[in-house]
Amino acid sequence: MIKRCPQHGFFRGENCTCGSSGQVLLDETKTEQLGRLVAGGLRHFPGDLGLEMDSRGWVDLTKLGDVVKSRHRWAGKELVVALVTSDPKQRYEISGDRVRARYGHSVDVQLDHAANTLPLLFYGASEEEADRILEIGLKPASQRYVHLSTTPEKAWHVATFRTGNPRVIQAAAAAAQEEGVEMMTVNEDIVISETIPAKFLSILAAKDIPKPKDEQ
C-alpha cells in the first residue's frame, strides 16, 4: 500500500514518520501489480515494453508513465514516482525526467554508482554453492552483477530464504578492487560487483556470524 502524507509526501505502511495516517493512493494489490511492471521495465525486459534504456540503465520517466498507463488505466507517471520514492528497499532512483533501477538487472547495463569503500563484503550461500564458489569464484548467474551484503548477518539472513543452513563467504573487497574488480555501493545493505576471483574469497566460521536477535 502506498499513502501520501500532506507534509512529507509518499510513504509505505500505516503511518508517515510524523505520525500522520495520510491518504491511500494505491492499495496492496495495485502496488504489487505496478511494482512488477516497473521492475520488468527497469530490470528485465525494457524492450518488450517499448522502453529505451541507455547503457547506465536510465529510462525516460514520462515514457514509463505512459507504458504503465497503457497496461493499467489507473496507473501513470505520478504513481510511478510514488512507487519509486516510497520503495523501502531503495530499488530505484530518479534523476530529472529519468528513472532507473539501482540494482537487480538481468539486462546488460554498466552502472556508475560510487565505488564501494568497505574493506570486506559478504555473500550467503548453501553449503554446496559455497564449496563451488570457493573453487571457481563468485560470478553473476541470472543477474548482471553479483549482489553482496555489507555485513555477515545480512548475508546470512538473505541466504535463509534459499537454504536452511546458510554459509557466509567473506570477500576481501578492498584487495579485489585494487586488482581491478569493480564494486559499487547500492545502498546501506547491498554492494554490487563484477566477478570476484576465488583468491579473494574465504568461508566465515559460524561463530563469526552474529545472528539477528529474532533468529536465535
Ligand SMILES: [Zn+2]
Ligand atoms: Zn508526514
